[in-house]
Amino acid sequence: MYRSHTCGELRLAHVNNEVTLAGWVQKTRDKGFMVWVDLRDRYGITQLIFDEERTPAHIFEKAGELGREFVIQVTGKVIERESKNKNIPTGEVEILVSGLTILNSANLPPFTIEDETDGGEDIRMKYRYLDIRRTPVKNSLMFRHKVAMEVRNYLSEKEFIEVETPYLIKSTPEGARDFVVPSRMNEGEFYALPQSPQTFKQLLMVGGMDKYFQIVKCFRDEDLRADRQPEFTQIDCEMAFVEQEDILNVFEGLTRHLLQAIKGVEVDQFPRMTFDEAMRRYGNDKPDIRFGMEFGELNEVAQHKDFNVFNNAELVVGIAVPCGASYTRKEIDELINWVKRPQVGALGMVYVKYNEDGSYKSSVDKFYDAEDFEKWAEITGATPGDLICVLSGNKNKVRTQLSALRMELAERLGLRNSDEFAPLWVVDFPLLEWDEETGRYHAMHHPFTSPKPEDLNLLETNPGKVRANAYDLVLNGNEIGGGSIRIHDKELQSKMFSLLGFTKEQAQAQFGFLMNAFQYGAPPHGGLAFGFDRLVAILGGQETIRDFIAFPKNNAGRDVMIDAPSPIDDEQLEELHIKLDLK
């Protein structure tokens, strides 16, 4: 036994006990006749005291050799501290050390192992094993475990069965790019790593499993955007004999349970909003509804005056910025420049100060009068003291731009409070989206999503208008889950593949196993997948997802600590019958 107690365990009640602790030296203070050491393990920190008078001489001497992050084992008596530390649970006691073993020495760490560290991200990733010793990172990993346990226990109690689906599957060039894995046993052939267990969970429904879930790694061989990982974790769920309403209820229940169990937050029934409404009110299919600043469409009241910018625009839309009327000219110019940045892409911005005294001052005073602005204020919900920001142009573009501005302002105004949780369902997504580049329709969700029955007749005549039985779960401006009712009819599935530009042969080659399965009695079914990394990060307080992953990869897809990926040797290549062909 290396220890009788952990470093987070001892209290006043243990005074006079002989104990053995083991852990890392957090820091030492040497006053010559006395040495204090903070000993740290996963469970906490306990103060050790080496006293020239009371500690055996050879032990006292060794105490002087201890450096940061040395691994030691000590025995001693628990005594009451003279100056108590109220900040830590063990702060009322210390250990008067009588025995010391150095279990391992340590080089000076390349950054300080403290809550606030001096190490930049690169160095912390390279020495991730040291980073994990820091309380915030350690707590993030423990938090992730706790969320996973809550998910599993909740779903298990609701009769969901966790079924492991395979990682070595068949490559299907649908959606993002697959990672492929050459097979030695079957030469010239490749497995793929799953982008999601989508088809397998559907097969489980055909197999009568009824309620399935899995917390599972998925893989996408894509150029990484910031805070995306080539391997990511999903809570994958599927149910049979359900309609959309059943699924929303079950997973609203799960989400509510998590908020309650993990954060102690009680949330009312989640609002539901159609995709169209979300776009109209927030310019965004994953609106953050913790705050207002809803869009006001101004076409009717701002067009047909002499301002041609608006007259020629498909959409004129504004938001009211709380207390923005007090912004200086310089501040407003900065906002205008912000929306004109290439990442946002607006051509300009019209503003109206709705002053506290009820007067208006705007950049378009030439074209509009107070009566006009009164209508603008009414539509955007502005009250005296607010600033109305207005963008115009192509409907889709301008919504995206104004949504970006809305989020930016909310961030600046401190309206995105990470302790507040505002979930909602966005429903009735379009089934298809037109892709200019390829000149064909793509599945907005995936090709297994079922159209709304009432829109089925539009499939031939106006596919772009067909709405899907698809839904996203949005939390604080993030899509944390998404899913759909699936097609369970072979004919409809064939039609979908053909709409998406697959020939019959292609569809059969790639998804034949699923369509074959549909011939043998497929039940109505649907499901949802949560982005577990994102969910954990939001529940944990909006940190980047990387903080909640033990060994993350950087934006180039590299694990800098273990140097992966890396070249493999010629022998391995030869065994795989592979030649590299680098240009």
Add this chain to the structure above:
Amino acid sequence: MYRSHTCGELRLAHVNNEVTLAGWVQKTRDKGFMVWVDLRDRYGITQLIFDEERTPAHIFEKAGELGREFVIQVTGKVIERESKNKNIPTGEVEILVSGLTILNSANLPPFTIEDETDGGEDIRMKYRYLDIRRTPVKNSLMFRHKVAMEVRNYLSEKEFIEVETPYLIKSTPEGARDFVVPSRMNEGEFYALPQSPQTFKQLLMVGGMDKYFQIVKCFRDEDLRADRQPEFTQIDCEMAFVEQEDILNVFEGLTRHLLQAIKGVEVDQFPRMTFDEAMRRYGNDKPDIRFGMEFGELNEVAQHKDFNVFNNAELVVGIAVPCGASYTRKEIDELINWVKRPQVGALGMVYVKYNEDGSYKSSVDKFYDAEDFEKWAEITGATPGDLICVLSGNKNKVRTQLSALRMELAERLGLRNSDEFAPLWVVDFPLLEWDEETGRYHAMHHPFTSPKPEDLNLLETNPGKVRANAYDLVLNGNEIGGGSIRIHDKELQSKMFSLLGFTKEQAQAQFGFLMNAFQYGAPPHGGLAFGFDRLVAILGGQETIRDFIAFPKNNAGRDVMIDAPSPIDDEQLEELHIKLDLK
């Protein structure tokens, strides 16, 4: 709502309720004026009745169209059955159907969806989604889920944290062959899929995580032996500040909990046996101790007579087969042929019948008398009525041969009762094993296993004699877990790599990240990994592991259902800068 109740839910108390059920047609019986249908879902089977007099005519007519495995939804009244079926929980009631919707039709399945099916393994794998509808397979998957939940909840309660380790790692040509994954973002470089999270869990210990576990997929690109999968699941565990004794206690606790919670079986403290003892008593490092037939070494009493086969043998060893004295000559010949099969490889077998009357009859009566045989009987524990089977030759070979015979006879004699559970720890494994082929030592466990401190001095002088702090958990003749105390000292780890034939540069290139980590304060640590597939199978009653895997691969590593692996297209290859070079 597709259903008000499941097909396993209705009882006498529900009589007169109006209910809606959905599921698959298990079978129909049509008597002309009445049609019975067994409706099946995951939860059970409920009998439906369509009655010419009481069921609306158009519904009654449709009932005649229902084929096996059609997916239907029915509404009707719960009524008491006239002839009750005591074999199923819903057997006292049936549904008098008043409404019927065919949700999906079904082709005739290629095998019967019954507990006992007419489908061979190949066809069942090809249509695995139909196989899963069969109660035994469905139950196996649910059982697996239950075991996983018990493991997670038990370990979680013991303060273990489940941490996800990466799947895209660095290839290390140690142990079995890695599956490799070409990286598009980093051309010419490859990830590997982990054979186990070994190094990552050690880094987590260096990171202070203290108690780690993970139920995790692992991968080995090996030619498959029967009932082995290229991807398999492991319960992976590691603890810091522990000695071997601590680890054995914790995981003995877990195993005892599983036996109790899952099987209702209480087991005493697990016996411990050294590797040497296991080899001596059972010829096997994973002995099945549910039955006796222990080895008796006969060198002292059987050598130095005139029987040169024995005189020239390194080991003469026998077992007593209960009641085997009654075997006919033909039966004994069959046994002799059995041990001479190439898979066993014995050159012959000597037998002694210890007759009920106390007399002996043997194949070596020419060389030995009753007094000799009395000693043999004493050493092998034979009693009158038994048959003593004796093999001789090279020690290691003959032990393996006799162990195979012991297991075969136990199987034939019905001594391997799958309801009985006899776990034990095998400890003190050799650290290294000599490999004739490469002419060097290999790590018996893996290169991170620590030698026993008392054997450290042998590392230089007699490496083959060094015992490791390594242990296996054996259950009913299967290794279900194995692990070791790890090396946590950089110097010793370097020495190990050098003993195993690594140059300093090779060791640094492959395991530098781990040895670097050891410089920053590595705690003493150790762990264990359970073969989850095997554990589940044994707890579930000794079936093959394949039955407990939703979508298994066949012995050629193929998923016949989805046709994986399969060729990928030229575009994908080009993007990966890969050319195939098939001979």
